[in-house]
Amino acid sequence: MPIPARRMRFTTWRSLATAATAALMATFLTPAAAGAAPRESTPVYSYEHAIREAVWVDTGLDGDSDGKKDRVAVDIVRPREPAQQGRKIPVIMDASPYYSCCGRGNESQLKTYDANGNVVQMPLFYDNYFVPRGYAFVGVDLAGTNRSDGCVDVGGRSDIQSAKAVVDWLNGRAKAYTSRTGSATAKASWTNGRTGMIGKSWDGTIANGVAATGVEGLKTIVPISGISSWYDYYFAKGAPLYDSGPDWLSNYVDSPDAQAKCAAVQQKIVDGAPRTGDWTRFWTERDYVKDAGKVKASVFAVHGMQDLNVRTKHLGQWWNALAKNGVERKIWLSQTGHVDPFDYRRGAWVDTLHRWFDHELLGYDNGIDKAPMADIERHPDQWVTSRVWPPSSTDTVKLRPGQGTRAGVGTLGLTTGSGTETFTDDPQLSETDWAAHIDQPTPDKAGFTTGPLAHDLRLSGSSKVTVTATPTTATAHLSAVLVDLGPDTIRDYNAAGEGITTLTDRTCWGPSTTGDSSCFKVTKANTTAVDYTVFSRGWADLGNYASDWKGVPLTPGKPYTITLDLAASDHVVPKGHRLALIVAGTDKDLIDPPSTKPTLTLDLSRTSARVPLVGGSKAFEKATDGATAAPSTTVLDGVGEPRTVHRVPGDRL
Known part of the structure; x- marks a missing residue:
């Protein structure tokens, strides 16, 4: 436990030589002599000396x-x-x-x-x-x-x-x-x-x-x-x-x-x-x-x-x-x-x-x-x-985007989608701009959502999003993000402290010397109320469609397929919230824009997200009220049940 700075007693470390001798007898004796093996190291030595x-x-x-x-x-x-x-x-x-x-x-x-x-x-x-x-x-x-x-x-x-x-x-x-x-x-x-x-x-x-x-x-x-x-x-x-x-x-x-x-x-x-x-x-x-x-x-x-x-x-x-x-x-x-x-x-x-x-x-x-x-x-x-x-019950589930009743506002489910969605790269917009307008058909992104969930849905691990996109220019960058659509209070990770606020009081963690204090400023959570939370994201240059190692110029008008690796996370989309997938171009401040501003057309029948769901496809069916049939699932890439x-x-x- 910490020692508040204003109450710290250096006499806690009094008579160090005598205390050390006594404590060492108890701490470092063999199990036969002391009766049991030690379970915790204790502060028996002098830091000052x-x-x-x-x-x-x-x-x-x-x-x-x-x-x-x-x-x-x-x-x-x-x-x-x-x-x-x-x-x-x-x-x-x-x-x-x-x-x-x-x-x-x-x-x-x-x-x-x-x-x-x-x-x-x-x-x-x-x-x-x-x-x-x-x-x-x-x-x-x-x-x-x-x-x-x-x-x-x-x-x-x-x-x-x-x-x-x-x-x-x-x-x-x-x-x-x-x-x-x-x-x-x-x-x-x-x-x-x-x-x-x-x-x-x-x-x-x-x-x-x-x-x-x-x-x-x-x-x-x-x-x-x-x-x-x-x-x-x-x-x-x-x-x-x-x-x-x-x-x-x-x-x-x-x-x-x-x-x-x-x-x-x-x-x-x-x-x-x-x-x-x-x-x-x-x-x-x-x-x-x-x-x-x-x-x-x-x-x-x-x-x-x-x-x-x-x-x-x-x-x-x-x-x-x-x-x-x-x-x-x-x-x-x-x-x-x-x-x-x-x-x-x-x-x-x-x-x-x-x-x-x-x-x-x-x-x-x-x-x-x-x-x-x-x-x-x-x-x-x-x-x-x-x-x-x-968790050992985690399986990767392939979610499919589909066209909605309005262009640019699509669905996300277990059945294969059809049709196309089109967006134009706008390097002045970011993932938060896209998420804020998920239900509006804006020209800068393609968004796909489930309906409000009937049960909590937990994603745990790393996701992949595969897209087939046709660009209008020889260069194009892609972003894919997963979003929890619903109100919440989260740590404000975009603020200067990245989720913490530093206070003036201090707590101490061990003895100090004149030149080395053990006392550090206390912090607290810096929170913010949100209407949505982007909880995983990934990016790619479409020119790397054929190789992770080398990019090539694109042929305008030709479709290309590439898989984006999304960051690992562990997030619960609560009952009543919606899960969303957004595919767009440059994610402002997180990737650099390409040399052009391409328009990209997604082939939805060849676009999907492979997400790690606790409970697999059955959990998704349950959370979405069983609206779609469940395909077979595969074990989470590289993990399965983690071994210890x-x-x-x-x-x-």
């Missing part, structure tokens, strides 16, 4: 081409007492490019250092909370950032090796030095090598990438809003999602040293990531999904279902690949955008993370592996659980 040190780990690479192997800076905070007692401890690690340029967390904290170059402020609460509980916390500067050598290569070999080399060092397989340029070596004799990686955004991405190497010693990762394939961060089947590429991102986080040395690497990034949206070797190197079969670590994935920065396609394809390979996993899905769970469900998050690390890194049998796999935010601050995710593989307790020590 923790060892703070820095080492530089040899990555084995020379990314900046200066003739010397790159060394990455590793800042360490660890309890002093275990080493004095001859005990080795596990590691929680956050490898990041943001420690000096941009900051971490809701308050954009940076690393600060004392006169000896040892870390004073380690961003976020991990060190304050976990070091007193017997963990070391390690903050790694990715190559080319802060105090590290080398160059940022945006998810490539250098980025991943920056962190993997540290895991290797922690397990005695790599060299480290006590300074950036010196020859004095440093040994990680204080750790048992058991490492858990955590981090949000780029940091979580690095955790995914390192896990995909299969490195020994990495026991678990907690990726928060992490990328699983960098191509999908910048493109959706050829459609550009941003007006800049990874070269801009590299420049954004580069240290001054890297900016002076890394021009050649920058050019390789530019050359390897063309704005055409074609797949190159650059993207293959940065695709972690293809290597999911190498993952040995357990995965606790966290993502905002309305994250429009790292969209949930990253989560869906990574989760499915892990499921296929039987990886032990857990998931949290919130209504927020790109937000850390510490800032939308703080108490429950710290407690759950504590139990997860205790189980995965200390081997404590605390039951978290038997708890429900998924926590899902159904309404602001209202959470439900699922035993597995997606539990290791025996003895394998965790």
